[in-house]
Amino acid sequence: VLTGALAAALPATLRGPSDLEVTTLARLEDAGPTDLALALGPRYRDALRATRAGILVVSPALSADAPAAACVLVAAHPERALGRVLRLLAAPPPKVAPGVHPTALVHASARVHPEARLDPYVVVEADAVVEAGVWLGVGVYVGSGAHVGENTALGPRVVVHAGVHLGARCVVGAHAVLGGPGFGFDAQGHLPHLGGLIIGDDVHLGASTCVDRGTLGPTRIGDGARVDNLVQVGHNAQVGAGAVLCGQVGLAGGAVVEAGAVLGGQVGVAGTGRVGAGARVAAQAGVTRALEAGGVFSGHPAEPNRPRLVRLARLKRLADAQP
Amino acid sequence: VLTGALAAALPATLRGPSDLEVTTLARLEDAGPTDLALALGPRYRDALRATRAGILVVSPALSADAPAAACVLVAAHPERALGRVLRLLAAPPPKVAPGVHPTALVHASARVHPEARLDPYVVVEADAVVEAGVWLGVGVYVGSGAHVGENTALGPRVVVHAGVHLGARCVVGAHAVLGGPGFGFDAQGHLPHLGGLIIGDDVHLGASTCVDRGTLGPTRIGDGARVDNLVQVGHNAQVGAGAVLCGQVGLAGGAVVEAGAVLGGQVGVAGTGRVGAGARVAAQAGVTRALEAGGVFSGHPAEPNRPRLVRLARLKRLADAQP
């Protein structure tokens, strides 16, 4: 990408030559004369002034702080600039030539679309369905009767247990385990878990994340939900459309996270917990009851954040006043 | 299963035809005229009144709340009804035809029982022992000298490191790692971990759970223990018979959980921590010392739950009384 084309695409006002080739990105601190670096907020001002980057994308407010020697692009929409630069600079996604590697084992009754790609050591069991444009990475396992929707990509060694339904355009990180039996027992031992797992379209699931299938009704992950690495989603949990679960979040069996809610890292939600639509829960909080839609919550048990902070500040003052 | 047979098996009093076929289960909210749904406690009363389920299993107290059109089974033992229904309705477990898939690699010195089943891409190292009725899922790895007891089932890609002893009738979720070297170092670097890992009979281990082997003596998981997904069990930890570790629990090296104790999700136990027999520890608590048998504990550091709640309530009142 040349600087001129980049300026047009962002869009940005260009201060410098339009024919520099942009090939490598770096952080302001690390960048050299051939690198592009970004300074899109006031916290980057000092690093911007000191950078050796040859090409800079800056927010209008930082326009005066860029070193004079650099070719500078002043981004009209700084909040979108990072994504646009990354997408312009990213290598075109590897051509995923369709086809089934000779070491992949596909059951005769499975239906694998000719436009799907199966990498080495993939195993697809009986009656499973793999739609067009799907990419199954090295060693992916698709259990009997499972369904992998169009253009979904599963990273290396993802396990999709029997009967799981995965929608279209999902991206699943390496080693995720989808549809394992839930952690439910009675006096006779482990309960059969007949409820299945239904994952919508455009869902992002991180590496080594585990989502159990339901006991009776299904566990559900709604369209567009974003789930980070090492997250645990218990049997019959319900994750609404567009919800965000950061790293190491844990949802107990039956927990509910409504659409658009955002859970910080290591948050836990009990089986009695429900996070209302669009609510935000601070990292490490523990949700034990229903939290109102749109609110901000923290602590264990999680409660509205503002009054909690006020109370903690008052208690700190009380303690400080003690002899 | 016909409704009459189901009524006899639960047992339950049947109100309606005895010859309806029960094939699909659903939750009260989702069920339709051909589904079976359950309402086994007062919290389901409203959903029961509104359900469209054609067949219902209800507790005696809810007997009058079931819609008139449904075929109703009033369960004599509601606390057992869910498990019985699930077990009656579950497809018979897949016939696990014994045999070694041609892609499985078994060392000449390993001893694999002819009644064991080894799925594709399994690897069994030297001197390992795999007993009768064992099922090794796709890509399971059994290290040298490890022992997998009768009728134990390992999910896809479970790693059993060298020398680990796994008892009979265990169930291990996909991607669990058993017997990895512990996280112990001295000034010279990583310590050899010679202590091994001994897992009893009837143990349930969840997906992506990691259990390290001991430094000197073994790490031990007792008979009938139940461990959920993404749990970390450090070197030389001791988990007693029938103990329950919910999702994302972490036991540091040397931690002790005595028989029958129950740890909620994301609980951590330090190397100095010991949870007494039958004690219950609330989710996200942090155990740093010995907790008395049979007690209920919460917080970080974990302490008896009741006085802790009293103290927190008093502090809340104190804070609220501040200007």
Add this chain to the structure above:
Amino acid sequence: VLTGALAAALPATLRGPSDLEVTTLARLEDAGPTDLALALGPRYRDALRATRAGILVVSPALSADAPAAACVLVAAHPERALGRVLRLLAAPPPKVAPGVHPTALVHASARVHPEARLDPYVVVEADAVVEAGVWLGVGVYVGSGAHVGENTALGPRVVVHAGVHLGARCVVGAHAVLGGPGFGFDAQGHLPHLGGLIIGDDVHLGASTCVDRGTLGPTRIGDGARVDNLVQVGHNAQVGAGAVLCGQVGLAGGAVVEAGAVLGGQVGVAGTGRVGAGARVAAQAGVTRALEAGGVFSGHPAEPNRPRLVRLARLKRLADAQP
């Protein structure tokens, strides 16, 4: 090893025969007449007095407490004795015969050193480099352009994504995922993550640990860092040389842990958090800001440990004084 040689190697003063063969280690409680057991601190005094171990290594202060029948080695440097005994007793590391297993798939453009060892079902993609002495366990995946440095050992099924740089003499536990795409999105969806992952020399990474690659600049793990199992390291996090991350720690995108810092189990560090060099953070704490080098911190949000404990004690007294 004979007792005389062991006494010379530790070094220790020998009280008993020098020609006993030491073959098995056990804990004081479990040991029998042919086992070696250690008692290296006062907390072991009672167990030492009651042990049936035939051979004992004890600290000078416990010298008088060993049963008379045992052969006793009084260790001059008790703090080093455990490591030395373990290293002397450990079986010599298995001979890692170099070579590529016939089922391993190596792209024609990859460069695999003839002194490397590739176990069954390994996959090495285009342009990857595997140096001398490397051991790739069963099913390891090395993405295109990735680099695995000399004498590094990857456990079963480790995933090294495209472009990751791993240094020399690293040890990585089973199922770790290195260099997966970070959890970064904008309004258009998932961001390309172009920043890579650079792991230094002598790094220890535990089982099922996930380290994401950076968005722009790289994620970095410094030389000699020690990371336990099930740890999450987000995109662009920086882990300094010799830092220690215990089990289930989570670093959000951009979090910084400086050299030599030690994070207890289940600690979380926000993207705004920075742990200063050599600081210690107690288990389950939550780091949300910059913590001073060398300090000791606890709580959520993490703060200096000592004044926090004073405050908590005062609040407890205040609450107890309430009616």
